[in-house]
Amino acid sequence: MTGSGDLLIRGARVITLAHGAVPRRAAAMRDLGVIEQGDVLVRGGLIAQVGESLDAEAPHEIDAAGRILTPGLVDCHTHACWAGDRLDEFERRLAGEDYLSILRAGGGIMSTVRATRAASTDQLRDLTIARLERMMMFGTTTAEVKTGYGLSTEAECRMVQAILEAGRSEELCSMRLVPTFLGAHAIDPEQPDFMQRTIDETLPAVVRLHPGITCDAYCEQGAWPLEQTRRLFERAAGLGCPLRLHTDQFHSLGATAMAIGMGARSVDHLEAITAGDVPLVARSRTAAVLLPVSGFCTDGRYAPGRALIDAGAIVALATNCNPGTAPSPSLTFAMALACRMMKLAPAEALTACTVNAAHVLGLSDCVGRIVPGLAADLVLWDERDVRALAYEVAGPPAELVLIAGRVAHTGG
Numbered sequence: 400m401t402g403s404g405d406l407l408i409r410g411a412r413v414i415t416l417a418h419g420a421v422p423r424r425a426a427a428m429r430d431l432g433v434i435e436q437g438d439v440l441v442r443g444g445l446i447a448q449v450g451e452s453l454d455a456e457a458p459h460e461i462d463a464a465g466r467i468l469t470p471g472l473v474d475c476h477t478h479a480c481w482a483g484d485r486l487d488e489f490e491r492r493l494a495g496e497d498y499l500s501i502l503r504a505g506g507g508i509m510s511t512v513r514a515t516r517a518a519s520t521d522q523l524r525d526l527t528i529a530r531l532e533r534m535m536m537f538g539t540t541t542a543e544v545k546t547g548y549g550l551s552t553e554a555e556c557r558m559v560q561a562i563l564e565a566g567r568s569e570e571l572c573s574m575r576l577v578p579t580f581l582g583a584h585a586i587d588p589e590q591p592d593f594m595q596r597t598i599d600e601t602l603p604a605v606v607r608l609h610p611g612i613t614c615d616a617y618c619e620q621g622a623w624p625l626e627q628t629r630r631l632f633e634r635a636a637g638l639g640c641p642l643r644l645h646t647d648q649f650h651s652l653g654a655t656a657m658a659i660g661m662g663a664r665s666v667d668h669l670e671a672i673t674a675g676d677v678p679l680v681a682r683s684r685t686a687a688v689l690l691p692v693s694g695f696c697t698d699g700r701y702a703p704g705r706a707l708i709d710a711g712a713i714v715a716l717a718t719n720c721n722p723g724t725a726p727s728p729s730l731t732f733a734m735a736l737a738c739r740m741m742k743l744a745p746a747e748a749l750t751a752c753t754v755n756a757a758h759v760l761g762l763s764d765c766v767g768r769i770v771p772g773l774a775a776d777l778v779l780w781d782e783r784d785v786r787a788l789a790y791e792v793a794g795p796p797a798e799l800v801l802i803a804g805r806v807a808h809t810g811g
């Protein structure tokens with residue numbers, strides 16, 4: 400419909416998220432900055448004007464007819480680049496086996512690692528594109544994608560390459576994809592000195608390929624221990640990498656406090672966070688990233704989202720889209736779960752996967768709000784009340800998705 404990226408959306412219920420400081424904490428997470436009958440003018444791929452009855456013209460006009468318009472959703476924690484499938488494991492877990500015992504037996508992440516290593520960079524790129532096209536159907540217009548299924552210098556670098564190429568692809572309308580290095584996703588039992596090699600060899604190689612890439616780790620029993628995670632982070636920080644950490648998913652190993660002390664951008668999971676660490680997160684500048692789809696798919700445990708918000712933490716929300724513990728492309732499903740299982744208000748859930756998620760990715764000045772100067776990444780929903788986004792389970796799909804003002808997806 401529009402190649403130039405110039406258009407005018409008339410008569411939308413515009414959920415701007417324009418009010419207040421970025422990122423949002425506590426009561427500010429409920430202030431969505433709604434314009435009841437708003438227009439949005441897009442020029443050159445950016446939001447040019449937002450307001451009521453704009454005196455403006457554009458080559459293309461969309462009559463929103465009172466439907467809600469939100470910023471494109473930001474999925475700040477995904478593992479959407481992988482090959483193979485985990486359907487056998489799915490069935491074994493349904494029959495009663497638990498995740499860590501499957502991991503110890505060489506399944507779980509390692510089965511995806513084997514399939515990912517065997518795939519070409521082009522195949523990995525195409526698989527990533529296909530998953531992100533599904534995410535877009537539920538309103539995602541920016542996504543973080545982690546490596547971590549290569550677990551060798553060569554394969555981790557190819558994953559970064561595949562993610563970068565997917566982000567440049569026409570199929571995704573050049574959707575913003577942010578790669579994160581997660582070479583510390585698991586321990587490869589077949590590589591001697593695996594952790595040392597990840598720190599000394601793989602991390603620097605990935606940083607040479609993509610300077611400034613964020614470094615993540617999975618600190619958990621059976622995965623990376625606390626001390627090795629600390630050593631990885633010290634090296635990564637020295638190379639200029641922002642830090643993020645998978646922590647407290649099944650066991651609290653003390654890594655949450657360590658990550659905060661090292662100035663990490665986020666601590667993700669937190670299902671097993673101790674009561675004492677909640678105020679520590681809340682007082683810090685490190686965001687808490689909630690991943691309720693994992694609890695839904697594994698053991699029914701959820702991070703204390705309500706307590707974290709009430710304590711004043713920066714809270715974000717993501718799908719954790721991955722083949723093992725969260726095979727979902729849908730941020731609206733994550734919102735539905737966050738409200739029901741973590742007791743977030745619908746407005747808080749939306750703030751958590753727009754403005755606060757953009758903050759986690761260092762993209763607050765580009766995406767996550769409908770304000771002039773930001774990218775025209777916008778989603779029109781066939782709903783009149785924003786609470787409907789979290790109310791419908793496994794939906795609703797997006798009606799129209801714009802990336803930099805271009806039509807990236809149409810529903811219906």
Ligand SMILES: [Zn+2]
Nearest residue numbers: 476478645719
């Ligand atoms: Zn994850």
